[in-house]
Every structure is written in structure tokens, then in C-alpha cells.
């Protein structure tokens with residue numbers, strides 16, 4: 001039985017392991033991200049979880065990062081490693097960003113989230 005130490009966790013990556021993402025090298029992406037986490041010594045604060053389909057198969061491989069609420073698209077083993085390095089440096093991997101939530105799920109944050117989404121649409125049209 002696993003018991004993850006939550007006290008040190010700062011970031012959680014959801015690695016899509018649904019069928020479509022798995023056909024797009026999802027297993028390699030998963031292993032590359034986990035290997036890079038180990039190489040960066042980020043294992044105490046950066047947690048990963050394999051998920052089933054996240055509903056964006058055409059954007060696969062999909063990786064979702066919390067607490068930022070950022071969805072990354074077209075992640076390959078190489079960009080997955082890059083994502084870990086960027087997160088370790090406190091940055092997003094902007095070129096792979098598909099979607100970003102606002103700071104919270106509250107109604108007050110909805111307007112900020114809409115503004116952020118509009119900005120993303122302009123920088124990452126798709």
C-alpha cells in the first residue's frame with residue numbers, strides 16, 4: 001500500500017493514459033516524465049498519477065498540472081522532460097499549453113479564468 005507524503009507536495013501531474021494518448025506514446029511520456037522527476041530530484045514535491053481519458057484525445061498526449069490548472073497538449077517524451085524542468089524552475093511550458101483554469105473554481109475567479117483563456121486562444125490558436 002502506498003502512502004504519499006502530502007506535506008511536501010507542491011505540484012501534481014495527471015498523465016493521461018487513456019487509449020488515444022497511449023497510442024500517441026503515452027507510456028513513453030509517462031516513463032520519461034517520471035524519469036526526469038527523479039533526475040531533477042523533484043520526487044518529493046512533484047507527484048504524478050496516471051489517468052484514464054481526459055476528454056481531449058485529439059490533443060494527446062495530455063498532461064494536466066495542478067495547482068496551476070494547466071492542460072498541456074501534444075506532450076512527447078521530450079517535451080514531457082522539458083515540462084518537468086520548467087516546473088522545477090517555477091515556469092510553465094508555454095508552447096504546449098492547451099488550457100488554463102483561473103486561480104480557483106469560485107464564481108469570483110470565473111472572470112479571471114475567461115480572461116486567461118482568451119489570452120491563451122490568441123497565443124495558441126487551435
Ligand code: FES
Nearest residue numbers: 018021053056057
Ligand atoms: S485518451 Fe488522453 S485525452 Fe482521451
